[in-house]
Amino acid sequence: MRTMIVAVSLGVVVVGLSSCSRVELPGYRPVAAGPVSPNEPLPPTQFEWPQDKAVGVSLSFDDARASQLDVGVPLLDSFGVKATFYVSIVPMRERLSDWKAVLATGHEIGNHSLRHACTTNFSFSKGKALEDYTLEQMAAELDQANSEIEKSLGVCPVTFAYPCGQKFVGRGVNAKSYVPVVASRFLAGRGWREEAPTAPAVCDLAQLMTMELDGLTWEQLKVLVEQARKTGGWLVLCGHDVGEGGRQTVRIDTLRAFCEYARDPKNGVWVDTVAHIGRYVAEHRIVPGRRQAKSGGTR
């Protein structure tokens, strides 16, 4: 048994190095290449947004749903707003040329795992429950999802969205966090249905606090943006379908109102992909005992 686990682990390392190996992340090196990771051993203490910005906002959409392509992307593109799409592999393959076009217009494609494993308590988890996973299996599947995306779209994801926002494998005394698996592969990991914005000065980039965008009216979303502004936070939002309304759906009127608001320079909102803002955070916060990164623009 022990031999088998070691063999699987080595396999994971090989897969991890062979796929997406050319991607360079700021302040980040894969575990196999050195000790520096985006999540420094000492907690960072200070951070400032670029000069004309008071709050960061990232819009993200999960599962490669058709309405994202048919409704969401055209709306975002009409305002020049960039978002992150955490794609599921099967629906991504069904509309490859459309997803390539999404990439070409400057949006980000992120990793959302290979099989969308969540807790066994969901009926859709049959045969792929996190309680039955090992860290090695999860690592192999994240690498395989990266490889599938790279083969299909020619880009290697640099950020990850935890399916169902759940970050564990196993159960009871054998349960383990798979945050380290994500932290060693990605610049950032995004959650789901949390209660506050991310605090860029001190956050663990592998566990970005994430709030639900589905179903919000513009009035409700504006409250979240203003709450994040008060603390200089990074509001990371997650939605699913885009339409007039309904289950797991980002409202078109809300998205349009947000884009109009975010595009007005006097509101001081930096809206950009998880990768772009995550990279800026990684490069610009102060870590004790480590030289501060040079300040720069918003990209």
Ligand SMILES: [Zn+2]
């Ligand atoms: Zn999902």
